Amino acid sequence: MADPPGNNGQDAPGRFSEFVRSGRRSTLGVLWARLPRRVRAALPAFTLIALAALYPLYISSLPTGIPVIRNFPALDTGVFIIIYVIMAVGLNVVVGYAGLLDLGYVAFFAIGAYTAGWLASGQFQQVHFHFGAVGISEDLRGIHISIWLVLICAGIVTALGGILIGLPTLRLRGDYLAIVTLGFGEIIPQFFRNADSLKGFDLTNGTFGINPIDSPGFGNQLGKLGLPADYQSSFSADKLFYWTALGLLLFTIFCCVRLRDSRLGRAWIAIREDETAAAAMGVPLMRTKTWAYAIGAFFGGVAGAYYASYTSNANPSSFLFQISVFLLCMVVLGGMGSIWGVVVAGSILAWLNFEGLANIGRYLNDNTPLDFEVPKYQAGIYGALIVLMMLFRPQGLIPERRRKLELEEGVHDEDTLYGERHE
């Protein structure tokens, strides 16, 4: 079918305006076509953000008892979903932009959570240090720093951790890097589990984990201005945690979009497409890769610290290898490198993880002769999803345009499974 003249845009709005021009004009369609292209491009994202931001206000009027999924996610599930999406967007920097497979992202999550544990709890009874902490008595021993600062500290500590892990390993080829990161992902939680008596010093409280961890808040001074003094004791704690998480996610997305379009982001993509050519063009490989690692780690650390503060707990049993794979699944499903794809796929997968699979399983067991514990097989379901995506739609659900071109035209050099060998 030949394109009608005047329609040089091949994207969805273009096709839509063609439909509008074909005679069946509706007022809405005309209005849509008149909007500037930038607004049209940004509208889905803004709708998504608005829907998410207003979610706590309209959740109570949403129907329950819907077939298959039963109900919409509760607010506390919403917080967990957002925390996971933050991590997925962070992982997307490493895997999607720079093309480095990281199978140990959970290590950054753990480091962030434990940093929050160290800086905002009574773990170190030897010291007595308060700085802007809210909702706790002044006489409590231990280090208690305001959670807002802790989030930043956790991000920085984790980024440093990422650099430390990255410096020796980033010289390795892709698949070796995957296995080394996997190794770190296993070692670091095990270290936290075992480090309760390092020469008699209790660093992590072993299998019990560090708790309680302080909650965020603005303190009594700012509280007088109408800001919540302390989340945990507030009547609308869930809403506050939800909105704060959403704010962190938006900050993460903003950073990632800006980074992608920056000099550094272009360097990452150049490395992903062809490492040798990028090096020949003067892209410093090690420095660029290390930045990808550090920035990816930063967001993992922030998410970990917020998670610890929300659950008031940093426990070694919550940092499993499965989480690394789960996050990778979000990135792959959404489309490597595509932020909005990762956000959408991440939200769906995280919801499935926390509520969806259990609900769907219960629905299947009640309404069909099947007797099948769906949540038990979630790892297998994610595995199958990953494999099917890789086989049939490697560019992801909402592909990034550039990535799609790469896959279709094969920009990659020899880095295929069955490629040339350098002997």
Next chain:
Amino acid sequence: MAIVLLWLAINLAKDPGDFFTVALIGIRNGAIYALIALGYTLVYGILQLINFAHGDVFALCGLFSSTLILSVFHLDETTAAIGIVGGVALILVIVMAFGAIVNATIEFLAYRRLRSAPRLSALITAVGMSFIVQNISLALYGERAIDVPDLLPRTTAFSVGGVNAQWDKMGVILITIPVLLGLSWLVRSTRQGKAMRATAQDPDAAAMMGVNVNRTISFTFLLAGALAGAGGLLFLLEFNMRYDTGFELGLIAFTAAVLGGIGNLTGAVVGGVLIGLIQAFNEGLSWGAPGSDWTRSIVFGILIAILVFRPEGLLGERTPEGA
């Protein structure tokens, strides 16, 4: 390195009997690791793919052989010695065939379609396949750890200078050796083995010389699966097995393969035995050992150190790419 040797020497001097008993345990574990590590190394050699699903194929094979032992052949401690030997030999053959078929099926269904895809895609697919195979084990065998009767008696076969060598440990080593010899013969002396080596070196040139590359790759997966099958049976005879055993064992075995030099068959065996010894010394020696809490950290620490400082492994060759 010197400190580790010193530590071993002190332990040897303190209690030689204990030291050698622990060493025997290490060699026994090492034999099993070597079998699995060979599977990683074979596949990596030919496709340059870390087959993450391999450890889970190993676990599935082990669980499958538990069915054979318990429900099909009904073997237990009271079976006559000849029955046990014959039964175990038969089960070994069946489970090796089973592992071979499972592994080749995985290759056929997933990896074959990704030959021209970016390597990252293949690697991610392998991780996905690993979870699928693990969940097949979970669906078939549940979350329970599965145990079989002690078919290989835990009594002493012979003892040298106060060190007891039990039948079961010797049995594992005695089963492993012929399997390794068979593999070595297959790769070195047969036409198919030659085709494998040629494909590993350069698939395009091999294809031009008339090697059927796809069939050779399938054959490699068959071999790797068979070795995983043998490893699964031996592991089951000595330990409990769960659906997720394969994940950790797979990582240890992969470390062994890297330690020896990935792609190098002798290296995988050497690496397997070394890792087995390191683990046994860490968990079994009485003086100054970090203990089993830290085993995983030590094994991964070795993996990372090897990859960073000597990525070609102990016996590997340095390639221009720096591995």
